[in-house]
Amino acid sequence: MNRIRYRFDNLMARGMPAMIGLLVTVTLLLVAAGGGLLIYGPHAGRAPTLFQAMWTAFMHALDPGALGNDGPGPSLVIVLLVTLGGLFIVSALVAVVGAGVDNRLAHLRKGRSTVAERGHTVVLGWSEQIFTIISELTEANLSQGGGCVTVLAAKDKVEMEDALRERVGRGKRLRRTRVVCRTGDPIDPADLAITNPRDARSVIVLPPTGDDPDSQVIKSLLALSQLLRGGHRKRGGPSPHVVATIADRQNLAAARLAGGSAASLIDTGDFISRMMVQTSLQSGLSAVYQELLDFAGDEIYMREQPELVGRPYGEALPAYRDCAVMGVCTAAKQILLNPPMNRLLEPGDQLILIAEDDDLIELGENPRPPVDESAISLADRAAPAPKRVLMLGWHVRATAMVIELDAYVSAGSVLDVVSDHRDMKSDIVMLGERLSSLTVEAIEGDAARRETLESLDLGSYDHIIVLCSDEMDTQRADSRVLVTLLHLRDISSRNARPFTLVTEMGDDRNRVLAGVVHPDDFIVSEKLITLRMAQVSENRHLEAVFNDLFDPDGSEIYLKPAGDYVLPGAQVDFYTVVEAARRRGETAIGYRLQTGVQTPPLYGVSLNPDKAEKLTFTASDRIIVVAED
Secondary structure, three states: OHHHHHHHHHHHHOOHHHHHHHHHHHHHHHHHHHHHHHHHOOOOOOOOOHHHHHHHHHHHHHOHHHHHHOOOOOHHHHHHHHHHHHHHHHHHHHHHHHHHHHHHHHHHHHOOOOOOOOOOEEEEOOOOHHHHHHHHHHHHHHHHOOEEEEEEEOOOHHHHHHHHHHHOOOOOOOOOEEEEEEEOOOOOHHHHHHHOHHHOOEEEEOOOOOOOHHHHHHHHHHHHHHHHHOOOOOOOOOOOEEEEEEOOHHHHHHHHHHHOOOEEEEEHHHHHHHHHHHHHHOOOHHHHHHHHHOOOOOEEEEEOOHHHOOOEHHHHOOOOOOOEEEEEEOOOOOEEEOOOOOOEOOOOOEEEEEEOOHHHOOOOOOOOOOOOHHHEOOOOOOOOOOOEEEEEOOOOOHHHHHHHHHHHOOOOEEEEEEEOOOOHHHHHHHHHHHOOOEEEEEEEOOOOOHHHHHOOOHHHOOEEEEOOOOOOOHHHHHHHHHHHHHHHHHHHHOOOOOOEEEEEOOOHHHHHHHOOOOOOEEEEOHHHHHHHHHHHHHOOOHHHHHHHHOOOOOOEEEEEEHHHOEOOOOEEEHHHHHHHHHHOOOEEEEEEOHHHOOOOOOOOEEEOOOOOOEEEOOOOOEEEEEEOO
16 A cells, blocks of 8 residues: 555656646546446446447546436436546546646746747846846837846846836836846856846846945856856857946956956946046036936947948038937947047948937938038137045045046146045055146045035035045945035035035935936936946947046047137037037037026937037037047
8 A cells, every 4th residue: 555655646746747647547447437337237228339338428527417418227327426436537637737827827936937038138136226227228129129138136036026017117118128037046057047148139247235246246257158158049149248347446357257258347436436527527417428328318329331431530420410420430349439530431330329219320411501611610729727626535446536537637726635534645645646737635524514514615616526435334325425415505505606516326226315406416326337237238339438438548528618619699500510529620419508507307418419400509508529638
């Protein structure tokens, strides 16, 4: 008996197919026994044929209602027994099928099934950044008719789906993008295989929350590299592009070795530092970068235009009415922002364009409206004045920020640093002769205290930068920054001389709490990093574009007085502005009108304007150009 029970247990352990097979076998035996009794057992009349007997037994086994069609007689007892046996079999079958369906649904809820997608985007990890990533990828997929994003994280599948539905799907539907969530460890190659990364278009590695996010990112890159080397794409083509962020620059070399040539690694500290310095010095630049980094408005695209091959770069600038040219990506994938105007476009060169969507990139009408020569300004450009900058707070990246700031300001500029950080004074002393334009003064004090701020004569500064401390946890550091920001805003509201204010936040949720009260009040957080990751995941060559934009040695974006290009008060179209900038060796991509500086979300900034639209600029307006200085 024990052996029989043991074999039965093994059979049941094989799952639903084995149990259904057992029930089918029992059904056949029951039908055979019932049919045999109907043929050879007692009956009132002539014995039924083999087919009739088997059919009668089969119908009674599966349909208890068939018993009502039988009259009294010796065979009634036989069909009654067959019917009772059939009731047991059907009940067992329903239970087995129901249990099998429940098990399958439970397996699906675990999120362990393999994703059968191609050309999808894989996101590894879970943090607050996931909601921005999904939102941006959804926007990017609109022009492609939809797409698929697969998320793998050590989190319950249903919880992930509910969170995405609440945070992303509430304000705007996921539209035509399918989001597939899977549960697994991003550092385990076996779990990574669930997302089918070999056939993905790109892979985004999100850093986890914690004290050492880089270690997890590097492990994920190693696991991904191991998995990609061990297989091949089903339809050929290049390996997926991998995008990841590294918080500590010292880990960049190890991350590059782990990710290989297919990985684009963003140094978050360097990016945040450069972003803060550039946006602090130019009013309105933050709105320009926000527009370029997200997918909601205009983005950066690359397009090969055979019609322009052999012509100088300067002639390509007005070639599009609804797109703004800003540079060239050569056939060797070298990025040239604002190259020499006489550089000839070669076969394989791609123009770097700002456009609302890649479907809208097309050459404008020919001939174009004539340039208004009488409206072009020929005046010499005024030399930039020295700046007074106040930095509140200090951390490990502050030294690099000071060096970056020194590269942008003119000689005679002053930087005052207020902080109680233990390394501030020694770090500033070590800067020594590395600074050529800045004079730095260290002031010891607590930047979060109202008395300290009121003693600084804030009205004498052109720009104020608030840094997030690295001597305490993120939430506590952000709380101190919020307090400082509230005091600065209150003091600024009563100050006749305005200043630009750029603040660093460690947690993007605190950025939402702080809000923005005027166009020159900009908060830099991890959201900008997330936007950049989404852009690079869609086009790997954009990483070189962003690197050049934030490098003081290359070409950057500037907002320069409109009077440097056209005469104030003259009615001109943007074709004329583009030509005026071209003559100065610069590439015009937009403008900022003073009348709109208080209107969110772009605060007067217009990127990639319709070049045929007539405008009248004043001396307070700005032209947005790509230039070297």
